[in-house]
Amino acid sequence: QVQLMQSGAEVKKPGASVKVSCKASGYTFTRYYMNWVRQAPGQGLEWVGIIDLSTGGTNYAQKFQGRVTVTSDTSTSTVYMDLSSLRSEDTAIYYCARGGDWYSTFDSWGQGTLVTVSS
Amino acid sequence: EIVLTQSPGTLSLSPGERATLSCRASESVSSPYLAWYQQKPGQAPRLLIYDTSSRATAIPDRFSGSGSGTDFALTISRLEPEDFAVYYCQQYGSSPRTFGQGTRVEIK
Numbered sequence: 001q002v003q004l005m006q007s008g009a010e011v012k013k014p015g016a017s018v019k020v021s022c023k024a025s026g027y028t029f030t031r032y033y034m035n036w037v038r039q040a041p042g043q044g045l046e047w048v049g050i051i052d053l054s055t056g057g058t059n060y061a062q063k064f065q066g067r068v069t070v071t072s073d074t075s076t077s078t079v080y081m082d083l084s085s086l087r088s089e090d091t092a093i094y095y096c097a098r099g100g101d102w103y104s105t106f107d108s109w110g111q112g113t114l115v116t117v118s119s
Numbered sequence: 120e121i122v123l124t125q126s127p128g129t130l131s132l133s134p135g136e137r138a139t140l141s142c143r144a145s146e147s148v149s150s151p152y153l154a155w156y157q158q159k160p161g162q163a164p165r166l167l168i169y170d171t172s173s174r175a176t177a178i179p180d181r182f183s184g185s186g187s188g189t190d191f192a193l194t195i196s197r198l199e200p201e202d203f204a205v206y207y208c209q210q211y212g213s214s215p216r217t218f219g220q221g222t223r224v225e226i227k
Contacts, residue, residue, distance in 0.1 A: 045209075046218070103152060103211050111163060
């Protein structure tokens with residue numbers, strides 16, 4: 001079955017960077033896309049960006065342009081999200097979520113990674 | 120960006136009752152790219168409905184989706200105890216993909 005296993009919780013200081021990983025299993029990695037979605041404490045869902053796992057092409061929400069980089073390692077079926085210049089408002093649970101195309105629903109989700117930004 | 124507004128914010132109902140959740144878009148959603156997700160406390164969201172009205176794998180038929188253009192709805196025909204949760208709509212036809220703010224379905 002499809003599994004997306006994310007890395008553990010992180011605590012960072014303002015201005016620092018964080019890299020969250022998402023290891024996929026149970027399906028052919030490069031046939032799909034991976035999205036990143038975040039959820040601030042007690043808040044709704046916010047889309048961060050997407051990567052085409054066959055080409056490495058990416059697309060990011062304008063809000064995060066210049067601060068986020070999503071990459072993948074096909075040899076380990078792992079996707080990474082790197083977020084820089086962290087501020088307190090970036091405190092959130094970050095989820096990876098599989099998609100079937102550039103424009104598709106998110107049919108499987110990781111368990112989430114809590115990133116806390118605090119001085 | 121397409122803004123999705125869900126109503127009501129909270130729906131208080133009893134098990135066995137019918138729930139109707141609304142999702143209104145600020146502009147027309149590229150058809151049929153509207154989805155619904157369910158989220159329970161401490162869990163990741165789960166896909167319920169895709170392409171406006173198609174049920175995802177293993178989703179019971181008491182869940183149904185409808186709508187077009189700017190007005191969409193999720194209906195739960197008879198609430199089961201496990202259905203009390205937060206529900207989000209999402210449009211995925213244009214970038215950025217956007218979500219509604221959520222509707223909480225709580226036990227009355």
